[in-house]
Amino acid sequence: MNIIEIRGLSHRFSDGTLGLDAIDIEIKEGEFIVIAGRNGSGKTTLLRHLNGLLRPQTGSVKLAGISVSEDFVRARQMVGMVFQDADSQIIGETVYDDVAFGPENLRLERSEVQQRVSMALEAGGLIDLADHRPHLLSGGEKRRLAIAGILAMKPRVIVFDEPFSNLDYPGVKQVLEQILTLHQAGHTILITTHDLEKVLAHADRLVIMQKGKIVRDGLPNKIVTETEAFGVRQPCTSRLGLEIGSWLI
Amino acid sequence: MADLTAFSYHPGRSFLHLLDVRFKIIFLILISLTGMQADPPALCLLTFLFLCLIKSSRLSLISILKELRYFLVLLFFVLIARALSTPGTPVFEFKLLSISRQGLYDGILICWRLALVVLLGLIFVSTTRPSEIRTAVAWFLKPFPFIPGKKVATMIGLIMRFVPVILAQAKETSDAQRARGIENRKNPIYRLVKLAVPLIFKTFQNANNLAVAMEARCYSENRTDPDLSSKKNDWIAFFFVICLCILVVEI
Numbered sequence: 001m002n003i004i005e006i007r008g009l010s011h012r013f014s015d016g017t018l019g020l021d022a023i024d025i026e027i028k029e030g031e032f033i034v035i036a037g038r039n040g041s042g043k044t045t046l047l048r049h050l051n052g053l054l055r056p057q058t059g060s061v062k063l064a065g066i067s068v069s070e071d072f073v074r075a076r077q078m079v080g081m082v083f084q085d086a087d088s089q090i091i092g093e094t095v096y097d098d099v100a101f102g103p104e105n106l107r108l109e110r111s112e113v114q115q116r117v118s119m120a121l122e123a124g125g126l127i128d129l130a131d132h133r134p135h136l137l138s139g140g141e142k143r144r145l146a147i148a149g150i151l152a153m154k155p156r157v158i159v160f161d162e163p164f165s166n167l168d169y170p171g172v173k174q175v176l177e178q179i180l181t182l183h184q185a186g187h188t189i190l191i192t193t194h195d196l197e198k199v200l201a202h203a204d205r206l207v208i209m210q211k212g213k214i215v216r217d218g219l220p221n222k223i224v225t226e227t228e229a230f231g232v233r234q235p236c237t238s239r240l241g242l243e244i245g246s247w248l249i
Numbered sequence: 250m251a252d253l254t255a256f257s258y259h260p261g262r263s264f265l266h267l268l269d270v271r272f273k274i275i276f277l278i279l280i281s282l283t284g285m286q287a288d289p290p291a292l293c294l295l296t297f298l299f300l301c302l303i304k305s306s307r308l309s310l311i312s313i314l315k316e317l318r319y320f321l322v323l324l325f326f327v328l329i330a331r332a333l334s335t336p337g338t339p340v341f342e343f344k345l346l347s348i349s350r351q352g353l354y355d356g357i358l359i360c361w362r363l364a365l366v367v368l369l370g371l372i373f374v375s376t377t378r379p380s381e382i383r384t385a386v387a388w389f390l391k392p393f394p395f396i397p398g399k400k401v402a403t404m405i406g407l408i409m410r411f412v413p414v415i416l417a418q419a420k421e422t423s424d425a426q427r428a429r430g431i432e433n434r435k436n437p438i439y440r441l442v443k444l445a446v447p448l449i450f451k452t453f454q455n456a457n458n459l460a461v462a463m464e465a466r467c468y469s470e471n472r473t474d475p476d477l478s479s480k481k482n483d484w485i486a487f488f489f490v491i492c493l494c495i496l497v498v499e500i
Contacts, residue, residue, distance in 0.1 A: 053465055076467045083465075088458030091466075093379035093410050094258060100380075104474070105467040113473055131260030135413050149466065 001064075003029040003157060003188050004050065008059035011045055011212075019045040021212040023059070027190070029156070032183050034199055034220070035192045037209035038231030043192035044084075046209070047159050050190075051079040063157075077106065080150030084162040086142040087135070095121070095137070095145055096130040102153040116152040124148035124178065140171030147178055157188040164198050172198055176247055196227065197235045201246040208232065220244070259375045263306040264482070270381040271388060272483045276490045277373050281366045283494040291497040292361050298493070299368055306376050313371060320367055324360040331356030379409050384474045399470045407459075415452055422447050 004027040011020040020042050027033060035043050048054040049061050052072040061068045068075040083089040092098025099120050103113040121127045124144040129137065134145060143163065150158060160179065164172045180202060183189045191199055200206065200220050208216040208223065210230045216223045224238050235244050260266075265273075284295055303310055314321075335352030342348075374382075383402040390398030423444055434440055 051465055053461060073467050076465055081465045083458070083462055085458060087414065088455050089462040091407075091410065091459065091463060093406060097378070097380045101463075101468075102466040104472040105469050107469075107471060107473050110473060110476055131258065133257055133413075134410075135417070153466065 001029050002026045003064055005062040005065075006046075006049070006059065007062075009046075009049060009056055009061060010058045011049070011054060012057060018212050020049075023212075023214060025207070025214060025217070027157075027188060029188055030183075030186060031205060032189045032203050033191070033205045033207060034196065034203040035190060035207045035209060036194060036196055036227060036230075036232045037192075038194060041209040041231075042212040043209055044161055045212075047081065047161055047190065047192060050157070050159060051076045051081055053081075073106075077153055078155055079157045079159060080153055080155030082143070082146045082150055082158065082160045082163060084165055086139070086146045089146045089149070090134040090142065091149075092134065094130070095126055095132050095134055098134055098145060099126075099148045099152050102149055106153065116154070120148040120152040123151055123181070125174075138171070139167050140174045143167065143171065143175050144178060147175075147182075151182075155187070157190065158182055160189070160191045162193055163191060164193065164195060173248060176202075180248075194232050196224070196232060196244075198247050200224065200235060201244045257374065258378055259306075259308060261307055261376065263376065265302060265306045265372065265376040267482070268376075268486060269477060269479045269483045270377050270385040271477060272479065272487055273373055273377060274382075274385055274389070276486070277369060279490055279494050280369055280497075283497045284365050284369070285362050287362060287497050288500070289358070289361075291500050292358075292365065294500070295365050295497065296361075299365065299372065302372055306372065308372070308375055313368070313375075316371065317364075317367065321364075324364060327363070328353075328356035328360050331359060378475070379406060381475050381477070382406075382409075384477060387474070388477060397470075399472075403470070411455075411459075414455065415448075418451055418455075419444070419448050422451070 004025070006023055006025045009020055009023040010018070013019050023042075023046060035046070037043050045054065049056060050063070050068070052068045052075045055069060063075055063078050066074070090098050091101050096117060099117045100113050103116045108116070118127075121130055124147055126141070126144060126148055129141065134142065137145060147158075158179075163175055163179065167175065176198065179189060179191070179199075183202070191203075193199060196206075203220050206216070206218065206220040206223055207214055208227060208230050215230060216226060221238075221244070224234060224244065227234050237244050280295070284292075287295065300310070303313065332348045332352040333346060335349050335355055337349030337351030339347045340350050340353065383406040386405055387398040387402035390396045390401055426440075426443060431440055431443060
């Protein structure tokens with residue numbers, strides 16, 4: 001079953017730049033997709049259409065058969081988005097409050113909010129930090145908090161915009177482990193990056209974007225050798241003709 | 250950034266932590282108002298009481314004093330200004346400067362009162378979750394039809410959340426400018442402008458990102474708020490605070 005269906009999606013920014021140019025893509029439930037491309041290729045603009053942060057100027061975006069424009073709250077509940085800059089995503093004054101922000105906006109019962117927050121904090125390994133102030137957390141912890149805030153809304157699709165930027169090696173491993181756990185739990189995962197090295201070993205599908213268009217879409221090991229033509233560095237192991245290895249081994 | 254810990258919530262299960270936040274706000278107002286008129290014996294009583302509260306809430310007195318260090322400097326200036334400007338029997342004279350006994354007494358009294366009010370505020374913030382303060386503000390503003398209580402409460406919450414981030418950004422911008430030799434420029438207005446422009450730009454950018462992040466998480470004014478419920482202990486504490494206020498005014 002397709003959880004996301006995008007047809008003829010175009011977006012032009014207010015300065016006249018074309019952000020997306022007639023995008024067509026279908027994503028099946030449970031897929032793990034990496035979307036790569038150089039800066040300004042349209043990755044983030046595409047993701048922001050999935051939960052209605054940007055509205056289609058032409059074309060359509062459907063989630064499980066229903067247009068995003070019909071029900072934005074449903075779209076935002078269904079597609080959780082982890083932003084590139086965790087600091088600007090964290091809203092609560094404490095870790096607990098931040099995770100509770102989404103469920104509280106959904107006007108859930110207090111007991112349900114508490115249950116979801118506990119579940120999300122547990123999943124993110126943040127239970128012991130529940131009363132800490134978010135801006136004192138490390139980079140990796142902040143990213144895990146951003147993920148926990150999304151998890152508490154029980155999304156089916158989780159979208160990560162450059163999830164490894166500004167993280168040290170342990171931070172990358174922690175976040176990658178968490179992403180894989182979420183995928184194993186049945187979530188559909190979409191990751192945008194221009195650094196394939198860290199994540200491509202786990203992806204089912206690689207999509208490459210350039211100038212607002214999808215220029216390649218296929219199995220990672222089939223198209224990874226073509227990435228450099230589109231401004232994305234080919235992973236080292238792939239350059240040496242070896243299989244792409246996981247960062248977790 | 251890790252040193253920006255002033256006025257923050259410290260988790261716990263003490264008596265103060267468990268009090269209803271609405272009662273705590275009323276106590277804060279009542280004690281502050283009466284404390285500002287208190288004389289030394291009443292101030293001694295309040296100081297002793299606050300120290301007991303700090304101990305029972307498991308807050309560290311040393312870290313509180315550390316957090317209040319800049320405020321203590323301010324109080325020192327208030328004391329000096331008062332001591333120099335109040336006429337009376339001089340205890341110290343140097344050329345045109347004269348410190349009077351009455352001035353010193355008044356200065357110490359004012360500083361003591363101000364210090365206790367700030368200390369009380371710090372105890373309140375340290376033992377109350379920010380989300381509860383937000384909810385209580387919305388609750389107090391509910392009877393006023395022209396004030397959007399929920400919006401005001403959200404704004405307060407965001408300010409509490411963002412002040413440390415803005416301070417950290419200011420430090421980063423200032424460090425980056427010092428690394429490029431801004432200290433060689435002696436004009437303070439030039440330095441202030443050079444710091445303010447990028448800082449304001451970055452702050453607006455952060456505010457925009459925050460608005461998008463809030464929208465992505467279905468932000469609405471009609472949210473599930475923390476439960477506020479008064480218990481027996483709140484009313485007992487209310488009785489004691491009223492008695493304390495009467496005592497402070499009388500002695």
